[in-house]
Amino acid sequence: MQEHDVIVVGSGPAGSSCAKALRAEGIDVLVLEKEALPRYKCCSGVLFGQTQELIKSYFNAEAPTSIQCSPAIIEASDVREWNSKDGYRQYLWEISKDGKQFSQSYINIWRNLFDKWLLDLSAAEYRDQSNVKGFKADANQVSVQVEQTAGDGRKTAQEYRCKYLVGADGGNSIVRRLLNPGSASSDAMAVGILQSYFKLESLGTLKKAAWNVFFLPEVGEMLNCVHQKDEYLLLCVGGFRGRKLRESMEKLRVFLSEQFDVRLGDWWRDEACQMQLAPPILGRDRVLLTGEAANFVYLNGEGISAAMDSGYRCGKAVARALQEKKNVMPIYEESIKDIAKHIEKCLAQARFITAQAV
């Protein structure tokens, strides 16, 4: 059995940022990731202004061209909402935080490459194809049950031990579900999302290097968005429980073709997920939650900055608890107050087509 000071579940931006903060304090941390890396993630893959600042301040880096896709930059002024009555107007995606404005030039990236790049920058030890299935926590330690898949596909059960376990395992977090079996009650505030990539034949009358946003009641309760990633056009639809998202996707395709003469070629791939819109849940005793697992998501599902910032602060809080032999939860709670406040502001501004749920 392996022992570590801290085990982080999930190698997304929250997990890597948490691991980075722990490594910076010389703490022994292992990141466990259930997928083979680099893994895909349901995401538009846009680094907003705040995310770019966090990459600089926490990782002392800038997103390299090797992880970007074309068009590499989307200006905030080119994030545009269209409706049949008024035509286009700018759509405000990222809002100021604590009175601070961020860069208005957003970077278009591939999430699989970005996440692996960030994980490598954290310099943390990691193991992929390691699916955390359960854990048991007592007053002194946490034992973690993991199903590991070898190169030949053989699965083995492993047990790890740690002083602290961090669930950075995203919107469908198993750590959150095991910690709070009642958390499924927040399903009423969950939205389903489907993204499809199609080979782009022609943008028709849509502007190049723009991110187009539509609120179409026939498609879904959420905003729909469309933007280019290299030779593909990425279409995103979403809605409350019961919405048939494949039908929504087809309706969005037809709308784009009829309204803007967009021509799409072969389908490449789908990505689907669920997103919770709820106040943060931080965890209990030696088991912490961070990133989307803790419901840290900003306006319009802008989640990379919320994940990085909460993840880093979670790592710092755990490091301090270990160094000063203190209870981690009050430290963590205090350190993320501004993030929680910003989430409240974002939830208040969230825009849906029906008044249902949120």
Ligand SMILES: Cc1cc2nc3c(=O)[nH]c(=O)nc-3n(C[C@H](O)[C@H](O)[C@H](O)COP(=O)(O)OP(=O)(O)OC[C@H]3O[C@@H](n4cnc5c(N)ncnc54)[C@H](O)[C@@H]3O)c2cc1C
């Ligand atoms: C359609 C869509 C578009 C989006 N577009 C943007 C955008 O353009 N910009 C932006 O800032 N945000 C965007 N977001 C939000 C953003 O993708 C998420 O908020 C962000 O990825 C959360 O990061 P995280 O590290 O908390 O979780 P994740 O990135 O989800 O990482 C969690 C990791 O945990 C792993 N994991 C899960 N379960 C286990 C387990 N049992 N054992 C081990 N590992 C496990 C997963 O495989 C995954 O790698 C979008 C979200 C959606 C749904």
